[in-house]
Amino acid sequence: MAQRPGGGQIDDVPDSADQRGYYELDTTVDEYLAFHYPDGDPLRDLLGDGVPGLDARYPYALRPLWSPVPDGLALDVGAATGRVTFDLARDHRAAVGIDLSRALIRAAAQVKTTGRARYRVQVEGRLFKSEDIAVRTRTSDAYFAPADALHLPFPSATFATVVALNLVDRVPDPRRALGELARVTASGGCLVVGSPFTWLATFTPPEEWLGGFERDGEPVRGADTLRAHLQASGFECRRAVRLPFFIPHHTRSGQLGLSHVQVFEKAR
Numbered sequence: 400m401a402q403r404p405g406g407g408q409i410d411d412v413p414d415s416a417d418q419r420g421y422y423e424l425d426t427t428v429d430e431y432l433a434f435h436y437p438d439g440d441p442l443r444d445l446l447g448d449g450v451p452g453l454d455a456r457y458p459y460a461l462r463p464l465w466s467p468v469p470d471g472l473a474l475d476v477g478a479a480t481g482r483v484t485f486d487l488a489r490d491h492r493a494a495v496g497i498d499l500s501r502a503l504i505r506a507a508a509q510v511k512t513t514g515r516a517r518y519r520v521q522v523e524g525r526l527f528k529s530e531d532i533a534v535r536t537r538t539s540d541a542y543f544a545p546a547d548a549l550h551l552p553f554p555s556a557t558f559a560t561v562v563a564l565n566l567v568d569r570v571p572d573p574r575r576a577l578g579e580l581a582r583v584t585a586s587g588g589c590l591v592v593g594s595p596f597t598w599l600a601t602f603t604p605p606e607e608w609l610g611g612f613e614r615d616g617e618p619v620r621g622a623d624t625l626r627a628h629l630q631a632s633g634f635e636c637r638r639a640v641r642l643p644f645f646i647p648h649h650t651r652s653g654q655l656g657l658s659h660v661q662v663f664e665k666a667r
C-alpha cells in the first residue's frame with residue numbers, strides 16, 4: 400500500500416507504487432498537473448460558489464514573496480510539474496526546476512514545449528476525463544532537469560532566488576536539503592522554504608524529523624527547527640505566511656493542506 404504525500408494510507412494506488420516510487424506514477428503526474436494547472440477554481444464544486452480568494456490561493460500567491468531580479472537566476476527545488484518554476488521565470492533572467500522524479504520533470508518539460516498542460520482527471524472508479532489547459536507564462540526561460548535536492552548539481556551562490564515548497568518533509572535528510580538550499584543561494588539572495596510538516600517515516604526516518612515530537616518535555620516544531628537551522632547559516636527570516644494548497648485525487652476528493660512558508664534573506 401502506498402501513502403499520499405500529505406498523509407494517510409490509501410488503497411487506490413497500484414501495488415507497483417512502492418517499487419516505482421510514488422512520484423513516478425502516472426496518476427501522481429496527472430494529480431500534480433491538475434494541482435499546478437487547474438481548470439478554473441478546483442474547490443468550487445467541492446465547497447460551493449462562495450470560496451473566497453482564488454487568486455490568493457497556492458500556488459499563485461507565491462509571486463509576491465520574492466522580489467523580481469531581472470538579471471538573476473532562480474531555482475525551484477522539488478519542482479514537480481513546474482508551476483512555480485514558470486512563475487520564477489517571469490521575474491528572473493531564467494529559472495531552473497529540478498526534481499528527483501523523472502516522470503514529473505518530463506511532464507514539466509512537456510508543458511514548456513507545448514504551452515499546454517494535458518492530464519486525466521479521475522471522475523469515479525474507472526471513469527476519467529481529459530483536460531487540456533493553456534499555460535500562459537514565460538515558459539521559454541524555464542528549464543527542467545532531474546536532480547537530487549541532497550546533492551544539488553550547482554556551484555555555491557548561483558541563484559538570486561531559491562524556492563523549495565513542500566519538500567523538506569519528503570526527503571530522507573531534511574538538514575542536508577536545507578544545507579544545499581543555503582549553499583546555492585547567492586549572498587543577499589532570497590530563500591523561500593514552505594512545508595505542511597507532514598512527517599512520514601516512509602519518506603523521512605523519524606530520527607531526522609525537524610519537529611513533531613517532544614524534547615526535554617517541550618514540543619519541537621518543524622518550522623522553528625528549520626528557521627533556527629538557516630539562521631545559524633547566516634539567513635534572516637523576513638516573513639512567514641500560511642499558504643493553502645489543494646491536490647485533487649478525483650472530482651469529489653482531494654488533499655487540502657496548509658504550507659507554513661518562511662522567506663529568508665542570506666547575509667551579504
Ligand SMILES: C[S@@+](CC[C@H](N)C(=O)[O-])C[C@H]1O[C@@H](n2cnc3c(N)ncnc32)[C@H](O)[C@@H]1O
Pocket residue numbers: 404422476477478479480497498499500503546547548549563564565566569570
Ligand atoms: C509534495 S511534492 C511538492 C511539489 C511542488 N514543490 C509543490 O509544492 O507543488 C514533493 C516533491 O519533491 C520531490 N522530491 C522528493 N525527494 C526529492 C529529492 N531528494 N530531490 C528533489 N526532489 C525531490 C518529489 O518528486 C515531489 O515532486
